[in-house]
Amino acid sequence: MTTQQIKVPATYMRGGTSKGVFFRLQDLPQACQQPGEARDKLLLRVIGSPDPYGKQIDGMGGATSSTSKTVILSKSSQADHDVDYLFGQVSIDKAFVDWSGNCGNLSSAVGSFAVASGLVDSARVPHNGVCVVRIWQANIGKTIIAHVPITDGLVQETGDFELDGVTFPAAEVVLEFLDPADEGEDGAAGSMFPTGNLVDDLEVPGIGTLKATLINAGIPTIFVNADSIGYTGCELQDHINSDAEALKKFETIRAHGAVKMGLIKHIDEAAKRQHTPKVAFVAPPQTYTSSSGKVVQAEGVDLLVRAMSMGKLHHAMMGTAAVAIGTAAAVPGTLVNLAAGGIEREAVRFGHPSGTLRVGAQAVMENGQWAVKKAIMSRSARVLMEGWVRVPGDTL
Template identity: 70%
Template sequence: MSHPPRRHAPQLKIPAAYMRGGTSKGVFFRLGDLPDAAQVPGAARDALLLRVIGSPDPYGKHTDGMGGATSSTSKVVIISKSSESGHDVDYLYGQVPVDGDFIDWSGNCGNLSSAVGPFAIANGLVDPDRVPRDGICTVRIWQANIGKTIIAHVPITAGEVQETGDFELDGVTFPAAEIALEFLDPADEDDDGGAMFPTGHVVDTLEVAGVGTFRASLVNAGVPMVFLEAGALGYDGTELQPAINDDPAALAKLEAIRAEGAVRMGLITDVSQAAARPLTPKIAFVAPPEGYVSSSGRPVRAADIDLLARAMSMGKLHHAMMGTASVAIAAAAAVPGTLVNAAAGGRARETLCFGHPSGVLRVGAEVKQVDGRWTVTKAVMSRSARVLMEGWVRVPADVLPSAD
C-alpha cells in the first residue's frame, strides 16, 4: 500500500554563474542575489554555500553539488559594488573543503581573481561609461578577505567581455583571452617582523615534533607561504601529483610542517588549530631547474625555467600552481637569501619562469627594502577566464532555518 509523499519546502533558486578562472573553477554570486540571511557572514551563509558545493561529502565526489571534489574546483565567490573608495567591486572568496563542514575565508584565490573582472563587467557592477566598445577595461577589485587591491585588465570586443583567444595557460586545456592581473602591495604590512617576512628573517629553522628540522622561508605576499627545499624532503622538485598525493605519510609530514609554519608566522597559536585553517598558510617546495615531463605529457626543459616549484593546496599537491602562491614565489625569488631566490640561482630578478606539475608559468614582482624591511609593491601575472554556465543554482530550502 502506497503512502502520500511527505510535503517538503521547494528548492531555493539563486542566480549564479559557474566560471573558470585560471586553473580553478567556482560558483559566482552577486551579493544582492543571495537570500537575506546569507548576505552577511555567519552560519546561514556558510550552510547555504556548503550545500551549493555539496559539502561535506564523505564519498569525496560532490555528486549532489556544484563542487568538483578537488581544492581547485570547490570554491565560492561573492561579488558586490565596492564599499572601498577608488574600487569597482568587492570580491569575497570562500574555499570549501570536500569533506569539511565549514568554509575557509582566510585567504584569496589568485586564479579566480582573473574571473572577477569579467563577472563584474557582465553583471553591470562596473560603470558602463568605463567599458570601451573595443579595447581593455581596467577593473579595480577590493579583495575583501585580505584587504588588498587587485587590478584586472579585461579585453572587451563589441562592448562585451572577450573570452575566446589564443592565450595558453599550462593546466588549462583550451586557449582563451588573456587577462593581465596586478596584485598591489600584496604583503601583509602589519607584521611586526617585516612586511614580507613575519619573523623578520628570510630563512628560519622549523623544528617539527616527530618529523624533523627544516630550513624554511616564511613569506606573506599574496598568501602566507611556507617554502621548503625539495631536497630536504627527499624530492627533486619534478614530482607530479601521484608521487605526493598517493603517499599518506608524505601528506601527513607536509601537513605537520605547514602547521608548525603557521604557528611561527603567528597565524595560529598551536599546531592543533591548523586543521580548522586548511587554506592558509600554504606550503611549497622548490628546487633548481631540471627537465621533466609535465602531467600533460609535454617535456619541460631545464633551460626554459628558472626554478621548480610544487605547492600543496588543501592537503594535496596542486595540479598546477595557485595564483596567490605564484605571487609569493615571484616576491620571494626577488629577495636575496630566500630559499626560492637560491633555487633560482641567487641573483636579483624581477621576473621569472618556474616549472609546476602542469607546465610553466611566468610571473613578476617588484620589491624594495626600507630600513631593513622587505616589502613587495606589486606582483603581475596573466591568466584567462571563461563563463562555463550561468542561470540559477538550486538548493533545498531547509538549508536556511529562516526559509519558508
C-alpha cells in the same frame, strides 16, 4: 519541512586553473547577505559538502581544492574601487568554509564577471579595448587590478592565450596584485617576513629541523627545499597525493609553520584554517615531463616549485602562491631566490606539475625591510554556465 528547492542566481566560471560558483551579493537569500552560519550552509550545500565520499556528487564542486570554490561580489564600498571580492574555499569532507585568504586564479574571473553583471560603471567600460577593473579583495584587504579585454562592448573570453594547466586557449587577462605583502591582522605583525628572517630553522617534530622561507605575499606561504624532505621538485600529483604518509608530513609542516608565522597560536588550530598558509617545496631547474606529457626543459625555467593546497598537491599552481613565488624570488637570499640561482631578478619562470608560469615582481628595501609594490601575471577566464543554482529548501 520545505519540499521545494531554493533558486539562487549564479554563474559557474573558470578562472586560471580553478573553477568556482560566482554570486552577486544582492542575489543571495537575505539571511546569506552577511557573514555567518546561513551563508556558510548555503555555500556548502551548493558545492556539495561535507561529503564523506570525497566526490561532491550532490553539488557543483569537483572534489579538488581547485574546484571547491565560491565567490561573492558586490559594488565596492571602498573609494577608487569598482567591486568588492570575497572568496570562500569550501572544504570537501568537512562542514567548513575557509575565509582566511584569496584565490589568485579566480581573481582573473572577477573582473570579467563584474563587467558582465553590471557591477562596473558602464562609463568605465570601453566599446573596444581593455577595461581596468579595480578590485578590493575583502578577505585580505588588498587591491587587485584586472585588465579585462572588451570587444563590441562585451567581455572578450575567447583568444589564443595559452595557460599550462588549462586545456584550451582563451583571452589573456593581466592581473596586478598591488602591495601583495603585509597582510595586516592576518599576517603575523603585518610584515612580508613575519619572523624577520629570510630563512628560518623550522622545527617539525618527527621530521626534523628544516630550512624555510616564511612569507606573507599573495598568500601566507611556507617554502622548504625539496631535497630536505626527500623530493626532487619534479613530482606530479600522484607521487604525493597517493601517499598518505606524505600528506600527513606536509600537514605537520604546515601546522608548525603557521604557528611560527603567528597565524595560529597552537598547531591544533590548523585544522580549522585549511586554506592558509600554503606549503611549497622548491628545487633548481631540471628537465621533467609534465602531467600533460609535455617535456619541460631545465633551460626553460628558473626553478621548480610544487605546492600543497587544502591538503593535496596542486595540479598546477595557485595564483596567490605564484605571487608568493615571484615575490620571494625577487628578494636575494630566500630559498626561492637561491633555487633560482641566487641572482637579482624582476621576474621568474617556474616549473609546476602542469607546465610553466611566469610571474613578475620588484623588491625594494625600505626602512630596513623588504617590500614589493606589485606582482604581475597573466591568466584567463571564461563563463562555463549561468542561470540558477538550486539547493534544498531546508538548507537555511
